Amino acid sequence: xxxxxxxxxxxxxxxxxxxxxxxxxxxxxxxxxxxxxxxxxxxxxxxxxxxxxxxxxxxxxxxxxxxxxxxxxxxxxxxxxxxxxxxxxxxxxxxxxxxxxxxxxxxxxxxxxxxxxxxxxxxxxxxxxxxxxxxxxxxxxxxxxxxxxxxxxxxxxxxxxxxxxxxxxxxxxxxxxxxxxxxxxxxxxxxxxxxxxxxxxxxxxxxxxxxxxxxxxxxxxxxxxxxxxxxxxxxxxxxxxxxxxxxxxxxxxxxxxxxxxxxxxxxxxxxxxxxxxxxxxxxxxxxxxxxxxxxxxxxxxxxx
Numbered sequence: 001x002x003x004x005x006x007x008x009x010x011x012x013x014x015x016x017x018x019x020x021x022x023x024x025x026x027x028x029x030x031x032x033x034x035x036x037x038x039x040x041x042x043x044x045x046x047x048x049x050x051x052x053x054x055x056x057x058x059x060x061x062x063x064x065x066x067x068x069x070x071x072x073x074x075x076x077x078x079x080x081x082x083x084x085x086x087x088x089x090x091x092x093x094x095x096x097x098x099x100x101x102x103x104x105x106x107x108x109x110x111x112x113x114x115x116x117x118x119x120x121x122x123x124x125x126x127x128x129x130x131x132x133x134x135x136x137x138x139x140x141x142x143x144x145x146x147x148x149x150x151x152x153x154x155x156x157x158x159x160x161x162x163x164x165x166x167x168x169x170x171x172x173x174x175x176x177x178x179x180x181x182x183x184x185x186x187x188x189x190x191x192x193x194x195x196x197x198x199x200x201x202x203x204x205x206x207x208x209x210x211x212x213x214x215x216x217x218x219x220x221x222x223x224x225x226x227x228x229x230x231x232x233x234x235x236x237x238x239x240x241x242x243x244x245x246x247x248x249x250x251x252x253x254x255x256x257x258x259x260x261x262x263x264x265x266x267x268x269x270x271x272x273x274x275x276x277x278x279x280x281x282x283x284x285x286x287x288x289x290x291x292x293x294x295x296x297x298x299x300x301x302x303x304x
Contacts, residue, residue: 052141053077054148058117059135063152064249066175066210072102073117074137074148081106081140086120089132097128111141122154130154130245156236156244157183161252168220168257174202174213181207181239185217187230187252195230196223207239220257227256 058073076082082105086097102118122128131154138147157180162171176183186199205213219225230252236244 051078052139052144052146054079054082054137054139054146056135056137056148056150057115059150059152061150061152063150064158065152065154066156066158066177068121068123068154068177070120070122070154071117072120072135072137073115075115076139077113078111078141079107079113079139080111080142082116083138083140085136085138087134088128089134095127097125130156153247155234155247156180157234159185159232159234159249162214164220164255164257165216166257168225170217170219170252170254172215172217174215176204176212176236177210178208179238179244180204180236182237182241184233184235184237186233186235187219188233189228189230192231195225199235219254225254225256227254229253
């Protein structure tokens with residue numbers, strides 16, 4: 001009987017250890033806890049230099065926008081004056097936007113560090129509208145000055161590549177403004193030769209209202225496009241078929257459909273989507289069943 005009690009105590013101790021290990025495995029690591037403690041809240045802390053500095057924070061170089069409402073924001077340090085310049089690049093030269101009272105900011109103190117921003121309508125003048133722009137922000141500090149500069153495009157339609165499906169077709173997201181009714185997609189090779197004949201034409205989901213849509217461009221299915229890098233040309237048209245804007249929207253690195261994998265033997269568990277937690281729980285269940293079975297045997301032997 002004493003031996004049976006020892007066996008029971010030993011099994012009970014193992015069960016406690018197993019349960020404690022399982023509980024400990026569910027506790028987040030310190031890094032994970034720090035990441036989740038904040039929830040959806042985002043805390044931004046600006047650290048300013050004692051030397052003159054400036055950085056445009058609301059626009060990244062190469063950004064593409066389909067909205068006319070532009071927000072220009074920057075951080076600055078040790079500034080006695082800040083100047084803002086916005087201009088559009090055209091075939092006839094540079095067209096400067098009238099920023100009004102936002103063109104210049106003079107701090108109430110001799111020098112100041114902080115963050116400043118304002119809105120501007122890119123359709124506020126007939127000379128503006130769709131096109132490529134540059135924003136320049138200059139900080140003056142005594143006899144010295146520093147500058148930050150970014151370029152961006154304001155367009156009626158924007159294409160973002162998501163990836164390729166199993167057929168080698170291109171999956172893209174398209175953003176468009178309220179003026180777009182249809183748009184064309186054309187690809188050219190490195191020499192500028194068009195690939196799609198004719199160009200693919202799509203109609204937006206809700207003409208007259210800005211929106212977005214996901215498309216599958218049948219490059220692999222209908223064209224058997226070879227792997228390579230191609231240039232993307234977009235042409236946006238209004239409801240009357242008139243061209244709103246045409247531009248080079250960037251490049252895509254096309255890989256074509258993958259060759260099917262040769263069936264593998266073995267490695268069954270590697271193909272299953274089983275997490276470490278699933279393994280742990282399954283192990284505890286097996287351990288529990290084994291413990292019950294062992295206790296039953298001990299009791300049966302103790303009755304003899």
